[in-house]
Amino acid sequence: MVGLLVLPLVVLLPTTPTNAQSSCGGVDTAIITCDDNQGSGDVEDSGLWQLLIMAINILTAGVGVLALAGIVYGAILYTSAGGKPEQIKKATTVFTNVVIGIICFAAMWAFLNFIIPGGVF
DSSP states (O other): OHHHHHHHHHHHSOSSOSOOOEEETTEEESSOOOOGGGOOOOGGGSHHHHHHHHHHHHHHHHHHHHHHHHHHHHHHHHHTOTTOHHHHHHHHHHHHHHHHHHHHHHHHHHHHHHHSTTOOO
């Protein structure tokens, strides 16, 4: 029985390393690639730019997960209120704060795309 559960995991594991090391500024890296070996001087080719993009992607995923968790928490509060007005008010406050947070993050993302030439993505 345990073999049937482990077998799919063994099949899905890669047999060759997927992260090939590259060099960026004389430093071996496995996460980012630095294509500025030709000396073009483009910001988009630098390792710092790629780290910025990676950080923004991680923050975007984090905001999405936290917003979903806030909506689930507010929904649990609302459905378990049982007619208690203070718990219903707390649930609607959670929903309001989640929407405000999503709007603020979207405004920050739009501002970054406006202020950085060519946009972040």
